[in-house]
Amino acid sequence: MKRKHGGEWPFHLMLIPGVVLVFVYSYVPMAGIVMAFKRLAPSKGMFGSPWVGWRNFEYMLHMPEISGVLWNTVFIAVMKMAAGVVVPVTFALMLNEARSRLFKRSVQTIIYFPHFLSWIILSGLLIDILSPSTGIVNELLRGLGMKEIYFLGDPGWFPYTMALSDTWKEFGYGTIVYLAALTGINPALYEAAALDGAGRLRQTLYVTLPGLLPMIILMSVLSLGNVLNAGFEQIFNLYSPQVYKTGDIIDTLVFRIGLENANYGVATAVGLFKSVVSFGLIGASYVLAYGWANYRIF
Amino acid sequence: MYNDASWERRTFVALNYFLLALVALACLLPIVNVLAISLSSSAAVGSGRVNLWPVGFNLKSYEFVLGKPEFGRAFAVSLLRVAVGVPLNMLLTILVAYPLSKERKDFRFRGPYAWYFVVTILFSGGLIPWYMTIKMTGIVDTFWALILPGAVPVMNVILLLNFFKSLPDEIEEAGLMDGAGRWQSLWRIAVPLSAPAIATLTLFCIVNHWNSWFEGLILMNRPEHYPLQSYLQTVIVNRDMSLLSAADVAKWSLISDRTSRAAQVIVALLPVLLVYPFLQKYFAEGIVMGSVKG
Secondary structure, eight states: OTGGGTTTHHHHHHHHHHHHHHIIIIIHHHHGGGGGGBOOOTTTHHHHSOBOTTHHHHHHHTOTTHHHHHHHHHHHHHHHHHHHHHHHHHHHHHHHHOOOHHHHHHHHHHHHGGGGSOHHHHHHHHHHHHOTTTOHHHHHHHHTTOOOOOTTTOTTTHHHHHHHHHHHHHHHHHHHHHHHHHHTSOHHHHHHHHHTTOOHHHHIIIIIHHHHHHHHHHHHHHHGGGTTOOOHHHHHHHOOGGGHHHHOOHHHHHHIIIIITOOHHHHHHHHHHHHHHHHHHHHHHHHHHHHHHOOOOO | OTTTTSHHHHHHHHHHHHHHHHHHHHHHHHHHHHHHHHTSOHHHHHTTOOSSSOSSOOOHHHHHHHHOHHHHHHHHHHHHHHHHHHHHHHHHHHHHHHHHTSOTTTOTTHHHHHHHHHHHHHOOOOHHHHHHHHHHTTOTTSGGGGTSTTOSOHHHHHHHHHHHHHSOHHHHHHHHHTTOOHHHIIIIIIHHHTHHHHHHHHHHHHHHHHHOOHHHHHHOSSGGGOOHHHHHIIIIISSOGGGGGTOTTTHHHHHHHHHHHHHHHHHHHHHHHHHHHHHHHHHHHHHHHHHHOO
16 A cells, blocks of 8 residues: 555655755755854865864954843843733734724734835835934924934934834734634633623733733743844844944844955854854743643644 | 723723724834825925825836836846745745655654754854855855745745644545555645645745845845845945935935935835735734644
8 A cells, every 4th residue: 555656755755855955055054163163265165274273262252342242132132022022912902802893904904014024125214214304203203392313323222223113013913823812712701701790901801811821921932042133134224333332233243244354254153152042042942832832843 | 791881991992992093003104104205306305394195296206216227127136036936935845844744654754854954943054154155056146046045945844834734634545545646645635725825825935035135135246136125225225324314415415315215115115015915815824823833
């Protein structure tokens, strides 16, 4: 019976193209982390260049900006992670209270949209609307009698501008998951609560929120792996030397050291540090998600 | 319903609607603002009279943008990228997801293969080794640099794999009894039954290819080879930020520049807007499928 439809051979055949492409473009770069222990000799390439031991890492530790960059990365990423849970949950609860279906659908349609725009388009948009001299946001602030704010040029504001604009882009998308989880809450629970005299607020606090809790925990745990992902695409397009102090993150630093200054060894070392820590975090988050929510990726 | 008509309840409901509408507007208005700027005269934009409605309506900035040969060329590269990249993504996703969706008794090597792909989500070599590998394979500055490095979207593979798993086994077993091979049961049974999932993933891939800019920027040596988003990165984003704090000298040139930048943002956004109704239809279930599968 197994022989008849070719046994397992068709499966291997199906996998070959994917296996080869992933090998070349994911596994060869993984082997390429040897660059972190080498000094690139352009004629000899990634694998033939001479070894330099831990020198690239020593250089990395002695870079004056490194601790600031690490702090900025974690600070911006954690703000985004926190907002990425709190805002969608709140918004899903609010949407859940709205009764008009048309209204609900329209709001959802609008808030999902920014997720599908690239950071290039959104950066163009943000640079225009946040401009201190001509942007509509600062026009508005001036209209309210306030001073203009250099959202993208002031190191004090920059990290918050990043967290806020990222939340603006992604919260709608995050809301979907919680809206789906809301539909899974047993309506009988609400009836029972109402019979016991619980008003809407109490129903929300004692039925809806506990009903959402497993999903909230799962999503928070799964986002743990992002502690060192402060959002390269966004920050690269919006930062400038005047905000490096608070806005420079690991990924942008790697980009500048490696691709702009061609200091491949050090950039690989910094990148390797990030990959290793992220690997630990993602691994831990999957183990936690499996333990608490019985979540499995495949 | 308990307490539904009380004034507290009514105030709450009204306030809730108001806040929801306000947040939705906050998502919409920046786009409307830039649209209005793109359709206004540069004089009106310069004097700060444009908010949500065009002042001195004209299409000059669009004529300018669409007339620029670089813009057209970059747009064409992006379209070609979607036309070649998305079918390849989907073909590979299906071919990888199907065998991995099998039970171990049907496919003994399922586990090792699955881990082979999942490891790439957990760990990566980082930017520099990735860049140098692509250089080594000799596709830098060719169209294939935009296609091959990301040809296997492993996240999508996992979504589709889980969808395939949820299909009832009986249909496929009946097919196998009737003498269908694995290939036939993939294309004749599993794929047609997974149409909604495949549609969702196709849309993800379209948006993904359309929005990518980084590969184009660093893997292409000549701007003629840039896809649209990479080209836009160089013209809209990558400018000297000090210009923004309004040096008077540059003011006028900057201002007429502003309507054209706005027009480029809008033109680049249009294709996403066009597929959005389809996205909207499928992606909610797609995301839910991905994050809360049982």
